[in-house]
Amino acid sequence: MAGPSSGPEQQYLGLYSKAWSDELAEQASVVFLVGDVRLPAHKEILMLRSRVLCGMLADLGPQEGPIVLEAPFHGFSAHQVARLLRFIYHPQLITPAGIAELRQDLAPLLRLAHKLDIPILVEAISKHVIETTKNASVETLVQSAGMAQACQLDRLHATCVCAIARKLVTKGDKGKSTNINTALHSARQLRQCDQSMLLQIIAVLAASAPAGSVDLQGKARPDLLQAAASQILPKPVAASNKSSAPEPLGTPPASDDPMEMLLQDYEQSST
Structure with missing residues (x-):
């Protein structure tokens, strides 16, 4: 095998x-095949760092030549797998600064580290995401929450969901109009959320509602929920009318979708 004069293997x-x-x-005893790129690796090092790779390599037993692994890396680029190997071969680089450098590779690396069961890397990336939620956009938080949910990282997921809810609740120091516009801009980014995540965000908003926003029946006022719903539910079609008088918007069709039913219940309870 040629030496690593160039290519992704230079990462590690x-x-x-x-x-x-x-x-x-x-002397590579293992080759990661990522697309048409071959990344040399070593069985002894991989088995120390990854529980999944340890099991796979142990099951394969002794081989005459390098063991070729391809299936674990479907959906990842050679660059991303090489960055993972960089941390496997050089764990001293698993620092806040080293994790921050991942940028757009942060989510793929967390998914891959979780898939291969590399606890030290999963923990470091999760900690970085949690520490940066305060300054993250709603869009970034939604992506992080989805990533955490896929990786079954409950603490990270809960932190991101709460941070999203916090972003939707604007402060009253810039004027009502500005606050509404900010909230609507944030709500538009909830389109990326699945129903489960939307329900969790709504639950956090409802549970965190200040005393002044709860009616006599003990129900949270739906103002924030309606603002979010206007960005999530199918857009109603305005009735065609030549008159200058505005016509009421049509009501979205009935649906068995639990998310839509929940939002409609909130709207009806406010009338």
Whole structure:
């Protein structure tokens, strides 16, 4: 096998001296096949870092040549897998600064680290996401919450959902009009949420409602929910009329969708 003079493997083997990195490439006992890219690796190191790879490699037993692994990396780029190997081969780089450098690769790396069961990397990425929720946009938080849900990271998911709800509740120091516009802009980004996440966001908003926003029946006022619903539910079609007088918008069709039914119940309870 040729030495790592160029290519994604430079992400991890290139941190050693050239002579050593060339030798490591030549002595690879495992090859990660990502598309048409072959990434050399070493069984002993992989088995120490990843519980999933440890089990897979142990089951395969001794081989005459390098073991080729392809299936675990479907849906990931060679660059992303190489970045994962960088942390596997150089765990001292799993620092706040090292994780922050991932940027757009943060979500794929968390999914891959979770898939391969690399606890130290999953924990480091989760901690970084939690620490950056305050300054993250609603869109970023929705993506992070979805990522956490897919990886069954309950604490990270709950943190992101609460942060989304907090972003939707604007402060009253910039004027009512500005606050409404800000809330609507944030609500538009909820289109990416699935029904489960929307229900959780609504639950957080309802549970966190200040005393002044609860009616005599103990129900949370639906103002914020209606603003969000206007961005989520199918847009009603205005009735055609040549008169200058505005016509009321049509009502969305009845649906068995539990999310829509919940929002409609909130709207009816406010009338």
